[in-house]
Amino acid sequence: MNEQLNEAPCGYFTLSEEDAILSVNQTLLSILGYNLDQLNGQPINFILSASAILFHQLYLVPLIKLENHIEEIYISLKSVDDEEIPVLLNAVRRERDGRTLIECVVIPMRKRNELENELLIAKKEAVTALNARNKAYSDLENAHETMKVQKDKLIELNKKNEKYKVDTEREMDLAKKIQETLLPVPIINEHVEIQAYYKGSNQLSGDLYGFYQIDAQRYGLILLDVMGHGLSSALITMSLQSIFQRLIIKGSEVKTVMKELDDHLHSLFKNTSETGHYCTAVYLLIDTDKREINYINAGHPSVLLQDMNGKQYQMRSNRPPLGMFEDMSFKTNTLTYNKGSKLCLYTDGVEEPLGSDRLCSLLKTYSAAPLSTLKEEIIQSLRNKEDTDPRKDDQSLILVNLK
Structure with a gap:
């Protein structure tokens, strides 16, 4: 990279077709707080905020493949200290030296955002003060009598609300218990060991998973995270559970399972005029005779695979979330594994507090330990993180020992 580009007053980096970082100028390294060795070869998700990762997969990648450039896209980068840095992104896709590169320029927007926010706040305060003064003059004479009437109504309404709250909480607790009964028990035999961990938020969960032994050598594992929380998301997860359980136990192909779930959403x-719900999902079909895994990852966090030598692989998302686009086609990916490999599947309620690097580290550190020990170490790490950074998302985790 020449000196002018390296010291340019804006960030510059290049990506491979597979979204790996190939080069970064000094300006962007200074903005993010990294050195060149830390970013070279990393996936672009390494410097994207959580919201920007989804935006990148669902919008930026298809757009640049379609139009070969993007202009003035507002996203957030993540610094070495996990600070979100708002930037404007321009990018162009071009062929160079026989390969496809994506050149990106980013301009930090922090000062502009601060100024715009200050102006908006000042304007809002001025309008609020003026409206309040005018309203106070017009309402003062009638306020006392209105307050007396409203007080009586409020007392009666509070009684009804309290009863409704008690009844609703009782029904929600029952629904939560019913939802948790859908979760499977561990599978332990001569071929595999499958254990799971689930911790719901205070609301009904949008997370759901299942794992089933199909026949002597095949096992199906699925993990879903429906958008949002509450009753609507919980009802959707339970309707999806009845579909995937039937299809997986029947031994349906991976793409068939995902297609039917997508069609159902x-x-x-x-x-209806209601906005549709979408969910991230990953389904793995494991054949222990062939030592082969067929999978589809639809917008879900990557699945970690570690072989007996400690080498790790990531089964990244290769499709948008289910329910997002109609008539979507599904392509099954296949990889093989060796004896003694381990799998780790999780939802963003596990990934966001710990980070994928921490999960990879725990998987490697406890590669020779029993699966139960690895699970307890991950759970303890989540608890330690909650002590300093309380979160309200559901947490789901599946661990597999491929014997």
């Missing part, structure tokens, strides 16, 4: 809201 679209059908739920087809004849």
